[in-house]
Amino acid sequence: MNFELTEEQIAVRDAARDFAQNVLKPGVIERDNEQRVAHEEIKQLGELGFLGMMVDPKYGGGGMDTISYALAMEEISKVDASVSVLMSVNNSLVCWGIEMYGTEEQKQKYLVPLATGEKVGAFCLSEPEAGSDATSQRTTAEDKGDHYLLNGVKNWITNGNTASIYLVIAQTNPELGHRGINVLIVEKGMEGFEVGAKEDKMGIRGSDTHTLNFTNVKVPKENRIGEDGFGFKFAMKTLSGGRIGIAAQALGIASGAMELAIAYSKEREAFGKPISHHQAIAFKLADMATKVETARLMVHKAAWEKDQGINFDLSGAMAKLYASDIAQTVTTEAVQVHGGYGYVKEYHVERLMRDAKITQIYEGTSEIQKIVISRSVLKD
Ligand code: CAA
Numbered sequence: 001m002n003f004e005l006t007e008e009q010i011a012v013r014d015a016a017r018d019f020a021q022n023v024l025k026p027g028v029i030e031r032d033n034e035q036r037v038a039h040e041e042i043k044q045l046g047e048l049g050f051l052g053m054m055v056d057p058k059y060g061g062g063g064m065d066t067i068s069y070a071l072a073m074e075e076i077s078k079v080d081a082s083v084s085v086l087m088s089v090n091n092s093l094v095c096w097g098i099e100m101y102g103t104e105e106q107k108q109k110y111l112v113p114l115a116t117g118e119k120v121g122a123f124c125l126s127e128p129e130a131g132s133d134a135t136s137q138r139t140t141a142e143d144k145g146d147h148y149l150l151n152g153v154k155n156w157i158t159n160g161n162t163a164s165i166y167l168v169i170a171q172t173n174p175e176l177g178h179r180g181i182n183v184l185i186v187e188k189g190m191e192g193f194e195v196g197a198k199e200d201k202m203g204i205r206g207s208d209t210h211t212l213n214f215t216n217v218k219v220p221k222e223n224r225i226g227e228d229g230f231g232f233k234f235a236m237k238t239l240s241g242g243r244i245g246i247a248a249q250a251l252g253i254a255s256g257a258m259e260l261a262i263a264y265s266k267e268r269e270a271f272g273k274p275i276s277h278h279q280a281i282a283f284k285l286a287d288m289a290t291k292v293e294t295a296r297l298m299v300h301k302a303a304w305e306k307d308q309g310i311n312f313d314l315s316g317a318m319a320k321l322y323a324s325d326i327a328q329t330v331t332t333e334a335v336q337v338h339g340g341y342g343y344v345k346e347y348h349v350e351r352l353m354r355d356a357k358i359t360q361i362y363e364g365t366s367e368i369q370k371i372v373i374s375r376s377v378l379k380d
Contacts, residue, residue: 005067012053012068016075019048024080029345031082032207035198038083038206039160045083046117050076055099057114059107059262066241066303070248074296077252078259081355082206085362088245089158090114094121094167097238098185102228103258110165110185122163124154124186124212125235125240132368134169135178135232139214140171148184148224150192158362160210161195164188169215169231175353180275182229185223191207192217203354231346240313243320244302244361250359251295252324257334257352258288264338264347284333291326297321314376321369324359331356 005013023041045051053069055061062068071092098111113119130136139152150170157166166251171345173180186193194379196211226234262285265276275281302315331353335342344351360366 003170005071006363009065009068009071012064013071013075015048016050016072017078019045019050020076020079024076024083026211027079029207029351031080032154032351033205033345035205035208035366037086037208038080039162042083042086042120042162043117045076045087049117050087051117051120052095052111052115053091055111057360059099059115059335060112061099061115066244066306068298069300070244070251070299070303073245073248074252074299074369077249079258081249081253081352081358082204083344084249085207085246086088086120086159086162088123088242088249089123091240092245093123093238094165094355096235096241097123097183097225098166101230101234103222104251105222106225110356115167115216119165120163121239122157122159122161124157124166124168126154127158127241128155132232132269132365134235137169137171137181139168139170140377141168141172141184141217141219143172143228144218146221148182148186148221150186150214150219152214154212154246155210156199156216156236156362157210157212158207160212161198161208166212167225168212168237173229176229178232179229181235183225183231183234184219184226185225186217186219190217190219193292196207198253201359202360203351203356208333227276230239239363240316241306243369244299244306244312245318246359246363247295247299247302247316247319250320250327250356251292253352254288254295254323254330254361255278255357257287257331257349258292259284260347260352261288261334261337264341268339284337288330288333289324290304291330292336295326317364317369317372317376320359321366321373324356324366327356341368 049062052061053064057063126315141148192215194213199209298319302319305312334349341347
């Protein structure tokens with residue numbers, strides 16, 4: 001067993017850290033207040049290769065391993081979880097899905113601009129009446145011979161307006177249940193496709209979450225990924241990998257809040273000494289550090305399993321469940337360490353506390369992770 005990072009992994013982590021601290025941090029409070037997407041910074045992130053990290057270099061990607069991706073996700077999430085969710089969806093759901101299951105034509109046409117950051121992708125599974133119960137798709141993709149006719153509504157779509165390439169899950173053969181579901185690549189600008197209302201969210205306010213409306217959108221057959229009926233399996237497989245990304249995001253939110261709490265505890269004095277010298281605070285920091293380190297080990301194990309070609313459904317679900325839970329407690333404790341200052345925007349921890357909550361909800365709620373985990377441990 002080797003816990004040491006390679007030189008390349010360290011370089012990726014340090015580059016992500018520099019970018020987060022120097023480029024993302026200065027405007028993050030303002031973007032959160034104004035619910036503004038960091039378009040310019042995201043462009044730079046793409047140019048640095050962070051939007052197609054694991055994609056084969058022949059398709060414009062970085063050819064990196066999942067550990068490097070998790071390290072970068074942690075560093076970016078320490079500062080700006082709104083940017084890291086875009087990064088996670090683009091890397092692990094959209095790029096990975098097309099690279100694993102797309103045709104060569106789809107890769108050339110869609111994966112290359114996504115991996116280079118020229119375009120951003122979105123993953124469209126959730127619907128007003130199909131969240132956790134993802135097989136209950138109401139959006140329909142009617143087979144019309146050379147094309148599908150897409151009709152329906154998707155909601156909670158991350159990168160809803162920023163994206164221009166959308167992977168849309170829809171039902172083609174209701175009588176076949178989940179085996180009748182397809183996944184189609186939809187482009188912004190296709191007739192009948194409209195980006196709807198933007199959500200006003202508690203956290204990740206610099207990420208644009210939208211409803212999407214599809215009315216008789218003609219999607220060419222060649223835009224279907226995989227065999228007819230592969231859509232639900234596609235969603236499950238990509239979400240398994242996506243959960244490592246969100247686990248790394250939760251880890252980053254927690255470790256970012258912990259780092260701020262440590263720094264503050266050394267500066268702030270009470271009763272004649274820095275508050276870090278009071279056991280009440282030092283023990284909080286000890287608990288935070290233990291939780292963060294445990295989450296990091298779980299995230300890296302899941303990432304390592306993915307890199308080794310080992311089934312990572314279980315380790316990814318466990319990592320997401322645990323990291324998103326400790327992100328709640330660690331960020332709440334970081335606010336507590338800061339006292340009144342923690343409750344105001346300037347000190348960053350209140351934003352991290354708000355951002356943490358979503359990691360227990362998207363890409364499978366904590367309850368869904370427990371379904372995946374319990375089914376696995378109960379399997380004969
Ligand atoms: N890999 C491959 N196939 C899988 C799979 C996996 N990890 N998990 C399930 N499947 C297959 C099953 O084998 C089954 O296929 P067969 O019948 O052919 O064997 C099929 O999928 C249906 O599986 P289940 O019977 O287990 O289905 P279920 O209705 O009990 O649901 C579930 C399973 C795990 C609860 C699933 O519905 C689920 O994950 N729900 C959560 C959805 C989710 O994560 N949504 C997030 C939205 S995306 C998002 O948040 C992105 C963003 O913008 C940030």
